[in-house]
Amino acid sequence: MITDRSQRWRDRRASFVSDDSIIDPRRYAVDVIDHATARAFVADHHYLPRYPAAQVAVGLFGPGTGGCASLDGVIVFGVPATGAVITRHTGFADAARGCVLQRLLCLPSVAANGESFFTARAFRLLRHARPGIEAVVSFSDPGVGHCGCVYAALSGAYRGRTRARTVLRIAGETISERTLSKIRNLETGHAGAIDQLVRRGADRPLSGEHPRVWLDRLKAHGALTARRQSPLFTYCFELTRRARATGRRLPRLAYPRRSEVIAQHLFAAHRSDR
Known part of the structure; x- marks a missing residue:
């Protein structure tokens, strides 16, 4: 087998x-x-x-x-x-x-x-x-x-x-919760984390747009998709x-x-x- x-x-x-x-x-x-x-x-x-x-x-x-x-x-x-x-x-x-x-x-x-x-x-x-x-x-x-x-x-x-959990994916790749946390909370390294998503096809945040709002917009437009992980x-x-x-x-x-x-x-x- x-x-x-x-x-x-x-x-x-x-x-x-x-x-x-x-x-x-x-x-x-x-x-x-x-x-x-x-x-x-x-x-x-x-x-x-x-x-x-x-x-x-x-x-x-x-x-x-x-x-x-x-x-x-x-x-x-x-x-x-x-x-x-x-x-x-x-x-x-x-x-x-x-x-x-x-x-x-x-x-x-x-x-x-x-x-x-x-x-x-x-x-x-x-x-x-x-x-x-x-x-x-x-x-x-x-x-x-x-x-x-x-x-x-x-x-x-x-x-x-x-535990089973829901993850966010872009272009077929799971984005780690640590990466998302950096973006949402403007932690050290958040700019690089944003670049990571942009390299995978996401639009850049708009001028003056908070990264947390940007993530919500990506989800609303289907660029970030939720998936249940076993x-x-x-x-x-x-x-x-x-x-x-x-x-x-x-x-x-x-x-x-x-x-x-x-x-x-x-x-x-x-x-x-x-």
């Missing part, structure tokens, strides 16, 4: 790698990369091409042509939409002790088990680059067929599902002894069943076709 294979991305299109081939760690290297390189890779290949509010980006380098290494995967650790994402799922009172795994993708050229190999080493580099970060929260979207198999393979603590599966990786001790107070649930994920994915696909 398709769920017995590893999902990969190239040019924002999914493909699946047979588990018959297993990654050879001796042929790959993992290292921190600059955000410009990571941003370009995500934009070219990931189904969510927008680059998140990133803290650390890590690259997977494989054997390229002509004896040169090629960038075959990227992981981006970033800032959560709110501090509550960290405190709720890690148990830490200080949200700065955690971050979110915002993007994880490998190209089809990477053999099976590549994601778990890559992610485990990326966690080590994250701890070295940001020693204050002791836990990582990650989400998988069953609406697009993701159940978090990689996270389960790495023994991430499954915390359960998020609950996401939530995982937490406790990277230190203190994080593991803190996390004992939180639920560690049985991992989701693939059959459940397939059913939700088919349901989401059926709704999008209506």
